[in-house]
Every structure is written in structure tokens, then in C-alpha cells.
Amino acid sequence: MFKSFVDCVRDIYRCDAFIPLHEPRFTGREKEYVMETINSTFVSSVGSFVEKFERLVADYTGCRYAVATVNGTAALHMSLLLADVGQNDEVITQSLTFAATCAAIRYCGANPVFVDVDRTSLGLSPESLLEFLHENTEKDRRGLCRNRQSGKIIRACVPMHTFGHPARLTEIAEICSEYNLVLIEDAAESLGSMYKNRHTGRFGKMSVFSFNGNKIITTGGGGMIVTDDESLAVRAKHLTTTAKKKHPWLYEHDEVGFNYRMPNLNAALGCAQMEQLKNFVIRKRELASEYTTWAGQQRVELVTEPVDAYSNYWLNALLLKDRNERDSFLEFTNGNGVMTRPVWKPLHTLPMYKRDFSRNLQNTNWLAERLVNIPSSVVLNDE
Numbered sequence: 001m002f003k004s005f006v007d008c009v010r011d012i013y014r015c016d017a018f019i020p021l022h023e024p025r026f027t028g029r030e031k032e033y034v035m036e037t038i039n040s041t042f043v044s045s046v047g048s049f050v051e052k053f054e055r056l057v058a059d060y061t062g063c064r065y066a067v068a069t070v071n072g073t074a075a076l077h078m079s080l081l082l083a084d085v086g087q088n089d090e091v092i093t094q095s096l097t098f099a100a101t102c103a104a105i106r107y108c109g110a111n112p113v114f115v116d117v118d119r120t121s122l123g124l125s126p127e128s129l130l131e132f133l134h135e136n137t138e139k140d141r142r143g144l145c146r147n148r149q150s151g152k153i154i155r156a157c158v159p160m161h162t163f164g165h166p167a168r169l170t171e172i173a174e175i176c177s178e179y180n181l182v183l184i185e186d187a188a189e190s191l192g193s194m195y196k197n198r199h200t201g202r203f204g205k206m207s208v209f210s211f212n213g214n215k216i217i218t219t220g221g222g223g224m225i226v227t228d229d230e231s232l233a234v235r236a237k238h239l240t241t242t243a244k245k246k247h248p249w250l251y252e253h254d255e256v257g258f259n260y261r262m263p264n265l266n267a268a269l270g271c272a273q274m275e276q277l278k279n280f281v282i283r284k285r286e287l288a289s290e291y292t293t294w295a296g297q298q299r300v301e302l303v304t305e306p307v308d309a310y311s312n313y314w315l316n317a318l319l320l321k322d323r324n325e326r327d328s329f330l331e332f333t334n335g336n337g338v339m340t341r342p343v344w345k346p347l348h349t350l351p352m353y354k355r356d357f358s359r360n361l362q363n364t365n366w367l368a369e370r371l372v373n374i375p376s377s378v379v380l381n382d383e
């Protein structure tokens with residue numbers, strides 16, 4: 001099966017050299033737009049591409065407002081701050097996620113609480129969330145959700161759409177509303193993915209996308225907060241742009257702000273990439289379908305989009321039999337010039353989160369031993 005996989009990938013990408021896990025594609029007007037910023041000298045915090053990019057993302061996702069940031073981690077940090085997450089609070093999330101999800105929680109002085117993920121969607125499990133809340137929390141006098149064990153207030157819940165596959169958002173949203181938790185989607189990986197015909201990012205009070213170099217579209221580095229709430233959007237823009245009061249020449253800041261804004265140069269790249277997003281999603285789904293055919297022939301399990309979801313298939317993943325098979329597969333494929341990699345080490349096992357509360361992470365641990373990402377760059381016509 002290992003050799004057959006390497007042959008399959010080489011066949012798809014028509015390439016005998018090294019094949020990376022994910023490379024960006026600059027097949028549109030990227031150079032033209034970036035040159036425009038250079039020629040105009042507006043490469044930094046002023047320029048028209050930032051607003052254009054924000055509008056393009058808002059329109060694509062169906063969210064009313066979008067605020068561009070320097071990266072997805074900053075967007076997460078800002079969203080949590082705007083959800084009033086602070087010192088000694090708790091935030092529920094999944095352990096099977098990229099480190100940034102939890103780092104942002106810690107930046108606020110809060111602690112993560114880890115619940116399990118679904119084996120099929122790979123996203124936060126509504127059952128695990130509900131069980132945790134039911135068994136461990138109570139409402140305080142203000143109606144806030146308090147963890148009975150730690151005595152801390154749980155302010156928010158951050159599900160993540162793993163590899164672009166949407167988590168079960170309607171159920172998660174219902175539970176969050178019942179327990180008075182602010183829902184923030186970590187949609188860093190899921191631009192272009194829908195759940196029940198709504199774009200991911202539209203279920204949370206605020207949601208976050210990333211445009212890091214390895215994402216479905218890239219701005220080099222970049223992120224976005226999306227929301228339907230005008231006051232949150234205005235506040236996000238103000239705080240991410242140093243909290244400077246609007247004035248043609250005076251420098252006056254009305255609170256401690258953040259320099260989290262996206263430079264115009266990056267937004268120019270983003271505008272050109274957005275023009276190709278629809279096509280990238282189609283191409284990614286075609287690639288997933290080629291992998292599905294191969295996996296069917298080889299009796300190997302490929303992760304496919306969950307029920308009710310339309311996935312961007314950002315990163316394809318195989319679910320191998322056990323840790324031994326996973327490690328042999330990684331060894332063989334990487335040794336033969338086809339890049340593959342295991343899923344992130346679950347965050348509850350890392351030294352800085354070991355002491356945080358986690359609840360029965362059976363699926364998380366099971367998946368972590370078996371999941372392997374495989375090459376998923378958009379296949380170009382001439383490949």
C-alpha cells in the first residue's frame with residue numbers, strides 16, 4: 001500500500017521530485033496587485049487593499065463584517081478579548097488542534113478546558129461538550145457558567161474545523177446558547193467550507209480565519225475576524241489598529257491597543273487569492289475524490305466530509321490502522337520524497353497544558369495515533 005500511495009501522489013502531481021504537503025498557488029493577479037502597492041508606496045498600514053480584502057471575505061462567507069489582522073493567532077486573541085475572556089476565566093476547546101487555539105486562550109490569562117472530538121468530523125463533539133457542562137458546571141447569580149471544580153467562569157467555547165471539515169455547528173451553538181457561552185469558531189482552516197449550507201464562521205458570535213502560507217488562500221501571513229455584530233466589528237478594528245482615535249494628524253490613543261493590523265501589501269495578495277478561491281475549492285474536492293478512489297482500491301480509510309457538510313478539503317488525511325502503521329507510513333513516504341506528517345500532538349499532553357482540565361479524550365487520543373496528512377496542494381493544469 002505504501003508504494004502504491006507514493007505512485008498515486010506522483011501520478012496526480014505528475015512530479016518525480018520532492019512533493020510538499022501544501023504549497024500556495026499564485027496563478028492569478030498576485031504580482032499585479034502587489035506591484036500596485038509597491039508603486040503607490042502604500043505597503044503598510046494605509047492603503048485600499050485591506051478594506052477590499054475585508055469586503056471580499058465578508059461577501060464570500062456571508063458575514064456582515066470582516067476585520068483583517070496580522071495573522072490568525074492575533075485574530076483569535078482579539079476575539080477572545082472581545083468575548084470578555086480574562087484572567088482566571090476558562091474557555092472550552094478541543095485538544096486536537098493547532099497550538100495557536102490554546103495559546104490565544106492563555107494570552108488572555110485564561111485556561112483551556114479540553115473536551116473530546118468526533119471521530120468523523122474531527123471537530124469538537126457536542127456530546128462531550130454537553131456531558132462536561134452537565135456534570136461539572138452551574139449557573140452563578142449573573143447567569144454565567146461556573147466550573148464547580150475550579151470555581152472559575154467559563155466564558156467561551158472554541159471549536160475548530162479540523163483540516164477544513166466543519167464541526168457539528170448547530171448542535172454546538174445550541175449548547176453554547178443554553179450555557180451562556182460565547183461561541184467563537186476557529187475557522188482558520190475552513191475558508192470555503194459550509195455546514196448546512198451556511199459558511200463556517202457564520203455560527204459563532206465571532207470567528208477567525210487564517211491566511212498563513214499553508215492555508216487554502218494566503219496573504220503570506222494574515223488573519224480575519226468575521227462577525228455579524230457591528231459594535232464588535234468596530235471595536236475589533238479599533239483595538240487591532242493601536243486604538244488610535246481617527247484624526248488626520250493627531251496621535252491620540254484612547255486605550256491600550258494592539259498592532260494587529262494586516263499590512264496593505266499582504267491584503268493585495270489576499271485580494272488576488274480571493275478571486276481564485278472558488279476554483280481552489282473545486283480543485284481540492286477533485287483531489288479528494290482521486291484520493292478516495294485510491295483509498296477504496298487499497299482498503300485504506302480517507303477522512304471525508306462529515307454529514308451536512310461541504311468541505312474545502314484543505315488537508316487530506318488518512319486514518320491508518322494503528323501507531324505502528326502510521327510510523328512506517330511516515331517513514332516510507334518521507335523517505336521517498338512525498339511529504340506526509342502526523343496530526344498535531346494533542347495539546348493536553350504538552351507540558352504547558354498538562355495541568356488544565358480535560359475530560360475523557362478517548363477519540364482525541366485514538367485519532368492522534370492514526371491520522372496522517374498527505375499532499376494536498378491545488379493541482380495545477382500543467383501538472
Ligand SMILES: Cc1ncc(COP(=O)(O)O)c(C=O)c1O
Nearest residue numbers: 071072073098100188210211212
Ligand atoms: C486551527 C488553527 N488555528 C489557528 C491558526 C493560527 O493561524 P496563524 O498561523 O495565521 O496565526 C492556525 C494556522 O496556522 C490553525 O490551523
